[in-house]
Amino acid sequence: MQQISGMGKLLIVGSVAFDDIETPFGKSDKILGGAGTFIGLAASQFKVQSSVVSVVGEDFPQSYLDIFTDHNIDISGIDVVKGGKTFYWKGKYHNDLNSRDTLITELNTMADFNPVVPDNFKDADVVMLGNLHPSIQLGVIDQMEKRPKLIIADTMNFWMNNTWDELMEVVKRIDVITINDEEARQMTNEYSLVKAAAKIQEIGPKYVVIKKGEHGALLFHEEHIFFAPALPLEEVFDPTGAGDTFAGGFAGHLAETKNISFESMKNAIIHGSNLASFCVERFGTERMLNLKRHEIDSRLLQFKELTQFNIELT
């Protein structure tokens, strides 16, 4: 991978997987998926040097690895385990696409995932920890040779239910947590998201991003709140990866600008929401692989039209 001096470095840690998806609109085959994949592809839309740290099996095709390198994503941290099988998830979405049943989860090589941060990403500006066992997330933070400018971590209710203490260790050491609304409530025993975000900030992260799926995302920081809607779409085809694509756009923008002010994070939230709106239009990563700059810009304009108004206060 070409090193460009001065360009922001983004380290991404997350699953690289096979997904097998059924929606009301059809069935995919066993296709490329995983949080690390979606985060990486979204972040590749920004001027950043990024690396995805993950693990796959010998069954993972070279053509999928090529997708990463074709998008300028360093794959020296993707461990290909001889004789191993790649993490496999099969799920079926309900008619409203807001809920899904997991039909099969085969952790395979992911069960023993022991991430090793590539040497030239130990000084990454931004670290994006995908939804993983908190001990793995901690292990990555410990490998950094200097404190990154920004550490972002995603998590989910499974880790709250099963690894609370380790999760709290992670939460204390990060700058931004991304979490969905129900999980924020569960973590804090507060129904109000304003109160929940305040409690999470007390534990550690100065920024709390609450994902509400089709209802958008909220960013909390001290007394500031910013909200971005999801772009209303005629059709949502497959929601898989939307949250990770959002996180990848968020992290990618911040790594590109190296500006972690609240104003910059607002823009990062919009960029993440914008990219997520594409992700859901096709199965898996399909839409993200064929995304053109002008499509992204055109939709950013739609986001402006959707949200910007002009009320003068007297």
Add this chain to the structure above:
Amino acid sequence: MQQISGMGKLLIVGSVAFDDIETPFGKSDKILGGAGTFIGLAASQFKVQSSVVSVVGEDFPQSYLDIFTDHNIDISGIDVVKGGKTFYWKGKYHNDLNSRDTLITELNTMADFNPVVPDNFKDADVVMLGNLHPSIQLGVIDQMEKRPKLIIADTMNFWMNNTWDELMEVVKRIDVITINDEEARQMTNEYSLVKAAAKIQEIGPKYVVIKKGEHGALLFHEEHIFFAPALPLEEVFDPTGAGDTFAGGFAGHLAETKNISFESMKNAIIHGSNLASFCVERFGTERMLNLKRHEIDSRLLQFKELTQFNIELT
């Protein structure tokens, strides 16, 4: 009521009622409620001449009528029925405040509501028809001596289920419909709100406002979409009247400016959302009665901070 020449006239038709509310935070007594009440109080924050057309019983206290006149709302269209009883609704909210059970509905005088538009409001610029039997809504439209600049109507699933044909007559004759997300889906058999709004525009109204409660509101017009979030609050105390307060702010702004462009409607949506954020902070109309100009302006600033961003497209 003082007539000020040139000031926009707003005709409001809706229930004026007794509400008896239980939330997780407490119980109200039998207090002032009703769509017409909440719409009128919200609209009174704007420089408009407004009139509420409704019906109450002899049990309706003068002090409640005085609330209307104190807010410069014409009450010559509120029929006080001798020996009659006022519409009474008793409801209990669930813990998340997003759903509620109706415990008692006594229509009383509302069962025979036959609205009579006051002569000096038959030329109103804006007509806001609260959620009522579609035949009543039609009867009001027929009483107007000239086509108002803008007719807005609210409705609900009850009328879809029981008076579909009459409702469609209303929908054909109005400019703006306000409806919640589930009802928009029910009306059109479309899950996507973008598609639902397009279908509703085909029936008649050029503007479709879809209310999503705590998830905000969408305005659709041709290919344009605007979205306003609900302001994230530390505490929601009582959601009763929030939707009507939203509608009242929306209608009030449009009647004040007499500008029904899409840009003006965007601002109307923000004004409506802003006022609704106050309504939910206390039982019933309590918060709306004590609302100060500087509080409204300060919260409009919060709405700007919540939603406005600055991404330059190259």
